[in-house]
Amino acid sequence: MRREKVNYLINLIKIHGLSVLDKSYTHYSKEYKEHAIKRVLLGNESINAVALDLGLPGNGMLSNWIRSYKENGYNVVIKKKGRRIHEQERVKRIRTPQARKRQVASPEFKAYCRKRIYKKIGCLGSKKKEPTKTEIAQAVTELRHELGLAVKKIIEIINANEDLPHISRSNYYDVYTREDKDQVHHSDVMMRIREIYDEIKNRYVAPGYRRITHILHREGYQINRKTVNRLMRKMDLYGYVMKRRHPYSSYQGDIKGRIKPDLIKRKFFALRPNMKWYTDITEFNLRGKKLYLSPIIDGCGRDIVAYNISRHPNLKQVMSMLDDAFKTNQALNGLIFHTDRGWQYQHKAYQHELAIRGIEQSMSRKGCSPDDGLMEGFFGILKREMFYGQEKKYASLDELEQAIRKYIDYYNTERTKDKLKELTPIEYRNKSLVA
Template identity: 90%
Template structure:
């Protein structure tokens, strides 16, 4: 990030926090790796903009040793330690650790000025001797054995038996980390019966063989990573289906099974939703206000404004509650109208209806389906539907599958922008803004298999012109 000026860094931080610009956009705009963008934003959030005025610092041997020990012995993450120490770059600590390992786990402070050829030669000889002494020490041999066992044991713990390519990749990483020869690493592995064995010839065959996926799908792999990072930064990790839709819209000809396989190979996985207890507005049945179920779980509609669905869901943020009441069309699953309120009262539902009726005039014959919440049994609500020729439909008592379309929508929404991310929102106002942005993106950007890989709005518009 040295090529960025102080003003560039301030602009990146402002665009990230105030304008909600993320990963891929800022990376392309400023020509900086996404990981460096994330580190810069986290650094300023932790230490403030004054950290950018910090002059070039010369770090002592003791300072570097303490930082390295926190990573190697304290098992702290490199980025977390670098941020805590206020290092200007996330790569500085990684370079210190690499240099420490190359010098026999000793921190070497280089003297200023250029060295003569004789000094460089003597330094190389001293470093080689130090590595030999280190390799011969019982402590280092024990560390190497422990590290090799741990690395290979992680492969064994997976459900499937590790392939020769995975074993060769692990050995290559151990070579660079420990500085040992392939022969020595394989000997240590093969002495343990619980680890997957491999011969030297098999290792070199797998090591030198071209990765077919990189050859055939190199550009797709890079794009998958970009899409995954971009969506994950905004909401949660997307699954292979959603990424496949985006690739298809961008012109890539690739099967979703191939995308699934590549994502697994890249260790990219979608978020799995946990079941939560839904909000219920049911307070009993009012005689004469209960309507029959006209939908009978046949949620799909051939054209827009044939079937509408609504319900209320609750967001509990640090003990404070927010309520969302949307209307979903059964044709394209688009959100026709919605209302967000601090209280689940009749005013919220009536405001939602007014917004929907403003943009949708001819609704005679529309079926409007809900559960048996008290708002939907209210005289004022039922009157507004009746005067427009709308038929009201209600699910059976205590039968949530009858309201499955709304349950599914709420599940997707909370899974992608709320569950597990509550700490992102400092107030109900921030949460409300995030919900509004998500609903807009859901309507105009999020594609679905059932909608032929179109967004809800695209499918609605196509149905209206068909």
């Protein structure tokens, strides 16, 4: 809000010069206010543009005039200074119904009502699909409260326009008085959806309907995900979506003889654990300070096998990650380990550790991040759900590191996926080992 005020003042000075700031208190007449208000309501000009043109000290002044104009029956009222006496209050109560009648009869109000109704009803539906009677009836109810008009009058205005979807009074009252079936049949599910949504949102970002459907299924609810989606939209609950940002790259050129062929060919899935592993390094930039995460993800259950968090993306980080992975996973002969062409993965020590265990090394093509799409996908999920837009939550890199560790544990043991048959990565891994 402060930035908007500063921008407004800068534009005001550009148009009227610095002298506009030296103006003392100005009294605005009734005619002056009415002219400015009509430019906005009937002339389709923006409040900001009109306020700048008139040299008002702030656009909030014009907004207040418009609000007062509507509240007083579309009449400009110049308030007198001083405290109201009881007689004036009594006269005002008597005149309120009369002012309402004048408001409805004024041509400005009628024009505004038609414009508002046409706009709201015209925005319903889409080019390919006509709006339902329920949607139209809901819009009519909202217009009824906003404009203070009778339902009959609103429907007459709608039906008089051939370009708008029509509705009869009987249709409207049928929808308006119809019992909400969701409140009858899904009240307990809606309550549980709200609890799950708030629980996950408080820990990470708002979950989508698929995640909530998985949790409901695990708790024994027999409900379709389309129904969950509809109920969430009805309760104004939406999942968090954010664009991915550019990933960290450690590529510094090809070391002769160290580049390996792509053995994966974007066929990321593996039938059993420890058949295909993927790794990469991603960067977290927290107010100029950087943290680097180097994990290994399994192609079978999409679980994080091992990971290392460091302040520097050096060889030690990658080698420590390998040590942790090899401690908990034996007999890796024949495993395909896929990476990009980062300098760490071309290093002699790294390639030696893989070779002595019979691990085949695979590399993406030069500058082709989709070749390592499984790892890139995990980084996108991780940062969307616990980092992007939430940087203010972390006071230091130590707090961020702890949050990453907690999230990886949550990702492995609690976060379900459609592709894993609504199981968590660890559950799917264990099931695959038994099978």
